[in-house]
Amino acid sequence: MRKIECIIKPFKLDDVKSVLTDLGINGMTVSEVRGFGRQKGHAELYRGAEYQVDFIPKVKIELVVAADMVASVVEAVQKEACTGRIGDGKIFVSPVEQAVRIRTGESGEDSL
Amino acid sequence: MRKIECIIKPFKLDDVKSVLTDLGINGMTVSEVRGFGRQKGHAELYRGAEYQVDFIPKVKIELVVAADMVASVVEAVQKEACTGRIGDGKIFVSPVEQAVRIRTGESGEDSL
Amino acid sequence: MRKIECIIKPFKLDDVKSVLTDLGINGMTVSEVRGFGRQKGHAELYRGAEYQVDFIPKVKIELVVAADMVASVVEAVQKEACTGRIGDGKIFVSPVEQAVRIRTGESGEDSL
Amino acid sequence: MKKIMSLMAAGLMILPSLAFAEDAPVSEMSFILNTFSFLIMGILVMWMAAGFGMLEAGLVRSKNVATICLKNISLFGIAGILFYLMGYNLMYAGVDGGFIGSFGLWGADDAAALAGDYSGGYSAASDWFFQMVFCGAACSVVSGCVAERIKLWSFLAFCVVLCGVIYPIQGSWAWGGGWLSEMGFADYAGSTLVHSVGGWAALTGAIILGARKGKYGKDGRVNPMPGSNIPLATLGTFILWMGWYGFNGGSVLALGDAASAIEMGNVIANTNLAACGGMIAAMIMVQVLYRKVDVTMGLNGALAGLVSITAGPATPSLGAAILIGGVGGVLVVLAVPLFDKLKIDDVVGALSVHLVCGIWGTMAVPFTDSGTSFMVQGIGVVAIGAFVVIASSVVWLVLKFTVGIRANEEDEYRGLDLSEIGMEAYPDFQTIHIGGGSGMPSNAAAQVMTSAATNPAKQH
Amino acid sequence: MKKIMSLMAAGLMILPSLAFAEDAPVSEMSFILNTFSFLIMGILVMWMAAGFGMLEAGLVRSKNVATICLKNISLFGIAGILFYLMGYNLMYAGVDGGFIGSFGLWGADDAAALAGDYSGGYSAASDWFFQMVFCGAACSVVSGCVAERIKLWSFLAFCVVLCGVIYPIQGSWAWGGGWLSEMGFADYAGSTLVHSVGGWAALTGAIILGARKGKYGKDGRVNPMPGSNIPLATLGTFILWMGWYGFNGGSVLALGDAASAIEMGNVIANTNLAACGGMIAAMIMVQVLYRKVDVTMGLNGALAGLVSITAGPATPSLGAAILIGGVGGVLVVLAVPLFDKLKIDDVVGALSVHLVCGIWGTMAVPFTDSGTSFMVQGIGVVAIGAFVVIASSVVWLVLKFTVGIRANEEDEYRGLDLSEIGMEAYPDFQTIHIGGGSGMPSNAAAQVMTSAATNPAKQH
Amino acid sequence: MKKIMSLMAAGLMILPSLAFAEDAPVSEMSFILNTFSFLIMGILVMWMAAGFGMLEAGLVRSKNVATICLKNISLFGIAGILFYLMGYNLMYAGVDGGFIGSFGLWGADDAAALAGDYSGGYSAASDWFFQMVFCGAACSVVSGCVAERIKLWSFLAFCVVLCGVIYPIQGSWAWGGGWLSEMGFADYAGSTLVHSVGGWAALTGAIILGARKGKYGKDGRVNPMPGSNIPLATLGTFILWMGWYGFNGGSVLALGDAASAIEMGNVIANTNLAACGGMIAAMIMVQVLYRKVDVTMGLNGALAGLVSITAGPATPSLGAAILIGGVGGVLVVLAVPLFDKLKIDDVVGALSVHLVCGIWGTMAVPFTDSGTSFMVQGIGVVAIGAFVVIASSVVWLVLKFTVGIRANEEDEYRGLDLSEIGMEAYPDFQTIHIGGGSGMPSNAAAQVMTSAATNPAKQH
Numbered sequence A, B, C: 001m002r003k004i005e006c007i008i009k010p011f012k013l014d015d016v017k018s019v020l021t022d023l024g025i026n027g028m029t030v031s032e033v034r035g036f037g038r039q040k041g042h043a044e045l046y047r048g049a050e051y052q053v054d055f056i057p058k059v060k061i062e063l064v065v066a067a068d069m070v071a072s073v074v075e076a077v078q079k080e081a082c083t084g085r086i087g088d089g090k091i092f093v094s095p096v097e098q099a100v101r102i103r104t105g106e107s108g109e110d111s112l
Numbered sequence D, E, F: 001m002k003k004i005m006s007l008m009a010a011g012l013m014i015l016p017s018l019a020f021a022e023d024a025p026v027s028e029m030s031f032i033l034n035t036f037s038f039l040i041m042g043i044l045v046m047w048m049a050a051g052f053g054m055l056e057a058g059l060v061r062s063k064n065v066a067t068i069c070l071k072n073i074s075l076f077g078i079a080g081i082l083f084y085l086m087g088y089n090l091m092y093a094g095v096d097g098g099f100i101g102s103f104g105l106w107g108a109d110d111a112a113a114l115a116g117d118y119s120g121g122y123s124a125a126s127d128w129f130f131q132m133v134f135c136g137a138a139c140s141v142v143s144g145c146v147a148e149r150i151k152l153w154s155f156l157a158f159c160v161v162l163c164g165v166i167y168p169i170q171g172s173w174a175w176g177g178g179w180l181s182e183m184g185f186a187d188y189a190g191s192t193l194v195h196s197v198g199g200w201a202a203l204t205g206a207i208i209l210g211a212r213k214g215k216y217g218k219d220g221r222v223n224p225m226p227g228s229n230i231p232l233a234t235l236g237t238f239i240l241w242m243g244w245y246g247f248n249g250g251s252v253l254a255l256g257d258a259a260s261a262i263e264m265g266n267v268i269a270n271t272n273l274a275a276c277g278g279m280i281a282a283m284i285m286v287q288v289l290y291r292k293v294d295v296t297m298g299l300n301g302a303l304a305g306l307v308s309i310t311a312g313p314a315t316p317s318l319g320a321a322i323l324i325g326g327v328g329g330v331l332v333v334l335a336v337p338l339f340d341k342l343k344i345d346d347v348v349g350a351l352s353v354h355l356v357c358g359i360w361g362t363m364a365v366p367f368t369d370s371g372t373s374f375m376v377q378g379i380g381v382v383a384i385g386a387f388v389v390i391a392s393s394v395v396w397l398v399l400k401f402t403v404g405i406r407a408n409e410e411d412e413y414r415g416l417d418l419s420e421i422g423m424e425a426y427p428d429f430q431t432i433h434i435g436g437g438s439g440m441p442s443n444a445a446a447q448v449m450t451s452a453a454t455n456p457a458k459q460h
């Protein structure tokens, strides 16, 4: 099994979710993160002093999938989340040794 | 060492924390995430339009443990976090190569 | 490639970010987490009942780097985030198999 | 001190103004001023409904905020309609030393004044308006106490009965010229008639409903469920403080002569200083007892001072007003943990503020007003308390065994905002499910779990 | 019912007070009371600007909150200055049955009164103040409707014209003694002259601006964009309710005689009960239609009741006031989805409340006021509606094709707070980008994406 | 313009009303109206305490919000008690052209009026109430400036001295009939006596306390620490604006004759337009200078206009009022960065608004009031400034070297809510520790780290 972490622009979340469910993925875990990268943050003004907000809101999707799904998921997310402009984000894939469904105690790919 | 990620229902957090400390775990990192899965979200109503909130609040617990602790931790969490109803969550185990305690610079299992 | 996860005290974030950019790192993803560990939380008072808040705000930095950068990053973060007092946090290193830049589709170390 | 009081305690003071009734122009001016005072002061009292709303919205957890907002504004709507349909007449029409007024819609009759006879003293509608806004305040007391677990429509049904029946009947006894007023019971602006009435109704409600899940641990532990928005609670307290000038100041019931104006000045100054005394006393108490100042106790202390002075704001000196309010502030700090010890779960401290200090304030009147007696004050407190406890228990129990009054555990855990009204109060903000502020301490979680396992409904 | 009305409908009632003008002392008192009423009631109306501000700040998404706050407070500043520069005189100076007053700065002239002749009735500045605060209310209606997408300075430019030209010109027709008042058109406190004027201006603005991105799906779906702070919206409603006592009560335009005071009492009681009726009716409607009570509909219902009674709060009985308000509450629940069906995006429900109920309230006057006719009321509604629609369309279009009125899509997505004013309303709170509350449903996201791809500006 | 002023500048206007004192009925009416005006306007001024509270709660970071709420409401409690214990008599009793009144509890004496002699003009308590609420305003100015780092009880101790000693002594010089009033110093409602007094006390406090950690970088950089709740700050400004009608309008000190009523109308209209002018001027300034409109500058601009007009709101024309306020609005936009350049850390802009514009407003009086001179106005400003600076420095320093005034660095970093009062203002909301809004920019972080390393206390 592999864990795929996708860091994307927030407004892309619904599109990415749709394409993933189309691929038959029916579980994922999402969180709000802040990204630092090539894309620069916005300037804010407060009482005569301007300042840069370096960290940009991003959404992180984590999903654990069977190894044979990795290629198609990565490709789908990459295509769907892409706007072609700086800050579109990253996809990282890493190994997972074990997975358990808490409700039933099932483990392995059955639990996903 | 292994990293154990548990995605659970928020109201189970205190129970899971207790059982983990009973097992001798004395460190973990917790965050708020939103889950998408078989469990369906709730409907909200706003000014005559109803809509579905797909993402359900969950809590993610991350803890890094020595390899020999994995089995007992996974079992304990699975038992404690289980309500038997859809949406109880998942446990994922993945490899960790190195761990460092920032305060002392210790590394390996000593640092946990 | 490796993923380096650093759990640090929130007020150290800017320092750690600086030292990382000095090392040539130009991307990272940050999130707010709550830590449970040796450091004890604060007591709050509400209407005659005192209670302990166990979970302490921490910041988690995740960054994926080429394998040969790991040592220097870990060392730099450990030094910079250290106050010498309990609760300084941890650094975990784990393997990453694949990385993709969404904008361009590049993969591998080029995508970081 | 409504209606009847203006002919009793303040009788002598009113006389000069009635005397002017002969000389047309001046008495018309008195009529106008009395009317205008009712209206302006009534507007300030209406504003207290907003104060209760913000106080309660600040002191409940974020998952119940939209519901408490809705309750607070809609109860004011109910109060207006019910006081028109039956409340006013039940309270004021033909009580004649008895136990109840008469039934019937209220309607304004200003024919005499329009024909140039100003002896009625004020416009009918201005009086109706001023009396009506008081009725809403009693409901507001209830809503805060039973928050976070009561069903919306059952709560509103209770308000209908409270506004339409319970409040006006007991009100007729003192302010409507009923038996208590004949005995000489004194309650200037309603420490008992408004605040402790709300408090008794809230107490029975809180007991019959039971505590919020997780509030009390098996081992007797009290699990705090901190309020979600302290500045909002502070704003609510400021609003209440402001509105109270109208609550007490307007209860002079006249502005048409110098004596009334002087009394109004004294009442407002005393009201203010009682609030000051209550707040500072509560802050000092809480600092001494807990080594830290809980803001919400300071806020409750100010309100405690206000409730305490309400039964008799015209007679004390400023110094006495500070003391009366200060005792209220001390009482509230002691009462809050006491109710918790009794496992009576009062979300915003309404019982400590309105019930306890309402009784204290009523019993304190004879200290500064020689025309009253502890005995009669005590009779009033007990009689009204007994009536309200019995009447509201009946209503709560009828509701409980018909439509039900309590949200189920699952709904309570998710919050009434999602389960009862299907919306969130702060949908854009991430709320905390970890650690402090969640109001879901471990044994509570255990309870909820059990319920979840046995109750296969929609889940989290 | 300004100026002219005080000589018309209320004419008889005012007479006694004018009669007193001969005997110095009393008429001085009448003068003082009239003046004081204008000031106090005007202060309450000013307070409504805060109510609109909080209501709108609570009903927009968190990324547009700071901007809507700024708009609401600055439009009140603009109203004051413009009403001084030209508004007041355009509305009241030398209309003489015509269509417009005269141009010129306004200045107080109290020479007669200072010389002991009180026949003017009230101080000049008190009248100016009372009329000015009404003008701000019309702008506030607009701001809520066109929120979350309009550019700050273009909006303020529109307010300048609305306060300086559009509002006073149509106002002169009825309250300034122009042609509508000569026909007998009755609008006591401005259901039409203030509320539906704001509503028409908002309607043209909403149409010309277009809906917020993502609000309406291709398939006709309405995507909710929930308001970010329900207690704030509730507070705003309470403030408006309170201020409305001044809005309608002050529109008696006199307090110097008993008849006026009686009328003021009736107006305030009716105003209150119309709000009660509107709110309760809306809550029941929404419960019946959707099985849950949307708080924001309850709030809108109360405001609907208030707008509905505003055209004629002096003549109905209390029961009739409840009905008039109640119909308003029903209308608002029906109108909100209707406007959505028409894809007219009204962020806070301003059209349903102020336009629809403004018309309803105006047309309802003849039911209780025999001195008015449906025909004349209809002429007034149509004439003023037509004028405002045309005039504001011109202004909106001129702005659109010169400086532009709409923030670009990228800026709208990021929120006007960051793009227009470079700050956040709640910088310390984490806001939600996932799931509910984001107001960025999937097809919206798609639209934004397209725009993002074709518009290589700064990004997210 | 208190007490003494009513016999000076407005002397002629008051005469007619005093003349009526002979003919009983009318003068009783004057007495009532004067009293009622004090009460209603005083209630509006009390409301400003809530305005300051909300403004400050909105402009501090979320970790200090509960504490600032507590400070703002408790300082009002302190003001009431201290003004009773000593403040009123120190300010008004037997000053006789001198430098100080007398010591002693205040008590109402209305015997003459109750006996039918209305020449006193108003009820004693109404006057006390109106004077008392002003005293609270001066403290509120201080609390905003020294927020986010001062210890709770030390701050309250300072308020005790400010309300009980400093404020009344300097107040006696002008309003109590002391030496400044004899020179002809004019300060109608307190640009100097209230606002700049608060400002000077705040200035010394801010300097002695030092800036918040991290506010000023080594390289002269100013690190913004954005306010956590902009709608709350906006609400606070609306409340202050509303309350200011009472602040200035009530300072006519009479309503018993037509001349006073006319003056009150003018004062309120001018007050309103000065606020409009200040806000619009500030918005334009900030747009021109920074290309974006900082909301908080707009809010400060409105307040600047209000402070500016306060020294002389009766004499300017409406146009002049706009200008006086507008200059205030410009000053505030320039002063905010100036204080930052001087590394005087003023959290909410209190110095720019209350001190700078308080001086400007006082010096601007002679432009429209020929009875005053720049020289005398300058003497008043300097004398009062010097006295307050010296007196409050002594108090701050005594506190500093006894109980301490500043929270330690660790506590400051965690926020005063956790460290001083052990609770959170928004416990349910996730707050941001990453990036903007944290108010913990990098060099600040560095400083905190150093402290943390050397100070082995409880940590984060």
Ligand SMILES: Nc1ncnc2c1ncn2[C@@H]1O[C@H](COP(=O)(O)OP(=O)(O)O)[C@@H](O)[C@H]1O
Pocket: A007, A034, A035, A036, A037, A038, A039, A056, A058, A085, A086, A087, A088, A089, A090, C026, C027, C028, C029, C030, C062, C063, C064, C065, C101, C102, C103, C112
């Ligand atoms: N090495 C990295 N490790 C973890 N996250 C990264 C890394 N580099 C970039 N990111 C994440 O990806 C986001 C986008 O990266 P950025 O450099 O701005 O643009 P792009 O994706 O177009 O290269 C960042 O905001 C950050 O959240």
Ligand SMILES: Nc1ncnc2c1ncn2[C@@H]1O[C@H](COP(=O)(O)OP(=O)(O)O)[C@@H](O)[C@H]1O
Pocket: A026, A027, A028, A029, A030, A062, A063, A064, A065, A101, A102, A103, A112, B007, B034, B035, B036, B037, B038, B039, B056, B058, B085, B086, B087, B088, B089, B090
């Ligand atoms: N493949 C997956 N990868 C990551 N997280 C998942 C995955 N599947 C489910 N989850 C997480 O687990 C939670 C529970 O899953 P769900 O399908 O609703 O019920 P169950 O756990 O009973 O199978 C989801 O809300 C989501 O957070």
Ligand SMILES: Nc1ncnc2c1ncn2[C@@H]1O[C@H](COP(=O)(O)OP(=O)(O)O)[C@@H](O)[C@H]1O
Pocket: B026, B027, B028, B029, B030, B062, B063, B064, B065, B101, B102, B103, B112, C007, C034, C035, C036, C037, C038, C039, C056, C058, C085, C086, C087, C088, C089, C090
């Ligand atoms: N085994 C672990 N797995 C994951 N996170 C941990 C673990 N142990 C500690 N942490 C994280 O590190 C933080 C600091 O740990 P703590 O025990 O308080 O102090 P120290 O880092 O000085 O040992 C914790 O708050 C928690 O977030």
